[in-house]
Amino acid sequence: MIPRTVFNGEHEQFRNTVRKFLENEAEPFHSQWEKDGQVDRALWNKAGEMGFLCPQVPEAYGGLALDYGYNSIIDEEVARAGLSGIGWGLHSNIAVPYIIRYGSEAQKRKYLPKCISGEIVTAIAMSEPGAGSDLQSVRTTAIKYNDHYMLNGSKTFITNGQQADLVIVVVKTNPSEGASGVSLLLVEANSPGFQKGTNLEKVGMKAQDTSELFFDNVKVPEENLLGVEGQGFVYLMQELPQERLSVAIFALANAEAALQWTLDYVRERRAFGKAISAFQNTQFKLAELDSELTALRVFVDRCLELHYEKKLDVATAAKAKLLSTDFQCKLLDECVQLHGGFGYMWEYPIARAWADARVQRIYAGTNEIMKLIISRELFGDT
Numbered sequence: 593m594i595p596r597t598v599f600n601g602e603h604e605q606f607r608n609t610v611r612k613f614l615e616n617e618a619e620p621f622h623s624q625w626e627k628d629g630q631v632d633r634a635l636w637n638k639a640g641e642m643g644f645l646c647p648q649v650p651e652a653y654g655g656l657a658l659d660y661g662y663n664s665i666i667d668e669e670v671a672r673a674g675l676s677g678i679g680w681g682l683h684s685n686i687a688v689p690y691i692i693r694y695g696s697e698a699q700k701r702k703y704l705p706k707c708i709s710g711e712i713v714t715a716i717a718m719s720e721p722g723a724g725s726d727l728q729s730v731r732t733t734a735i736k737y738n739d740h741y742m743l744n745g746s747k748t749f750i751t752n753g754q755q756a757d758l759v760i761v762v763v764k765t766n767p768s769e770g771a772s773g774v775s776l777l778l779v780e781a782n783s784p785g786f787q788k789g790t791n792l793e794k795v796g797m798k799a800q801d802t803s804e805l806f807f808d809n810v811k812v813p814e815e816n817l818l819g820v821e822g823q824g825f826v827y828l829m830q831e832l833p834q835e836r837l838s839v840a841i842f843a844l845a846n847a848e849a850a851l852q853w854t855l856d857y858v859r860e861r862r863a864f865g866k867a868i869s870a871f872q873n874t875q876f877k878l879a880e881l882d883s884e885l886t887a888l889r890v891f892v893d894r895c896l897e898l899h900y901e902k903k904l905d906v907a908t909a910a911k912a913k914l915l916s917t918d919f920q921c922k923l924l925d926e927c928v929q930l931h932g933g934f935g936y937m938w939e940y941p942i943a944r945a946w947a948d949a950r951v952q953r954i955y956a957g958t959n960e961i962m963k964l965i966i967s968r969e970l971f972g973d974t
Contacts, residue, residue: 593886598893603661610669613642618675622799626944629791630754630801631677633713639680640710646684649692653704660834660899664841671845674941676948677799679752683707685838686831687714690760690776694819694827699778703758715756717747717805718828725961727762727828728770734763734777734812741765741777741817743785743810749955753803754791757781761807762828765821774824778816785810796947832957833909837899839956840892840909840916843949847885847916847923850945854878854927857942861932874930881923888916907969914962917952924949 599607617638618631625631639645647662649655656662663685670678688707691699706712723729732745743763750759759779766773779786789804819827855878858868868874895912898904924946928935935942953959 594890596889596893598896599661599665603665606662607665607669609642610644610666611672613639613644614669614673614675618678619673622675622677625677625799627798629793629798631679631799633755635678636680636710636713636755638710640708645680645710646688646704646708648684649688649704649708653700654708655704661896663838664896667838667842668845671842672849674846674849674945674948675799676797676944679713679755679800681838681842682716682751683714686835687716687760689831689834690716690818690827691778693831694776695778696815698815699818703778707758712757713752713755714758714760715750715752716760716762717750717753718762719747719749721746721748725957727774727825730762730764730774731767732761732763732807733767734761734765734775736765736814736821739814741812741814743777743779743807743812745807747805749792750803750805751800751955753805754788754801756788759805760818761805762824769822771825772822774828775821776818776824776827777812778818779807779810779812780816783810783812794951796944796950829906833904833906834899835956836909836913836962837892837895837904839952840895840912843916843920843952844885844889844892846945846949847920848889850924850927850942851878851881851885853942854930857931857934861934868930877926877930881926884919885923888919892916907966910957910962910965913956914959914966917949917959920949920952 617635621632643656644666647656647658648660651657667681670680691703703712707714718727720730720732722731732747734741734743743761757780759781761777761779763775763777764773765775785808787806789806792802792804794802858874861868892912895904895908924942927942928946931940931942934940937943
């Protein structure tokens, strides 16, 4: 691999700490968490004690005020170990940044310290049964009455949905409008009328709790409006590049790990009297994958550098998400093939990674939406 320059010595020391933590506190238990449908809640508290949750939160609210490289390292180490059940990325990289950027002073002081400690687990509720990537068409409503909003509707495919204590809910505060009618509300899980559905049974990511959420006349105080009413769609568009970069970073780290698992396997597995690695087909397939991975790693690292500088634009983030997740799925499919029948056995990490990865091309905006975003940049508004 080309030497990486996006991380410094302090970043790499942090990486070692994260890796050791995951080896001791998560890897031995992940198979059981897959059966349980969620990770042990105590893991969140332990991660909070180690400073692994929301490292970018300003010091004024109990955070470490670290750069986004630390978030990326956590993502990479979780991906490298195949720990797809851990929802820290959704919490730290996607949900909490909305509170940091758009929250009132009172909201920040109330919620951020507990988000850092793991006392509060967050989720963001965008998708609905009839509205996935089309966020302008959400049907969940929040109608203003005096000093509160009355929230009604449902959401689906919500990561951290079972364990969430605080949910950022995408709603229509003006149902007759499109994008300009969208707002964001901070909804506490203990609110009367807020119910969590059963944990959804997914093809992969089996240890990650994913739920439907239901809102039946949930009374949300007006002070729980996040930012300005009617600006929710704008906020979502501003934050999605970071979410898509996070997905790309996870995809490549997982692909790197899978490539290494496969290299180790083909060196040991024998067929027709010699190691599988001795066959030209094996060598050529892995050479191709390694070459593409090297090129994508340089590109995504450059995207991370641009994000440090607050210069990562929407279309470039879409390119990173599109290319990295398509490649992740391609690599994993090839690696399963090189494992033969054992590649289809759940006990092998390559099988679990293969199943886990498929959703990467769907969430954070489908890859078809990524192509639409890129096309709009190429052709303008035509």
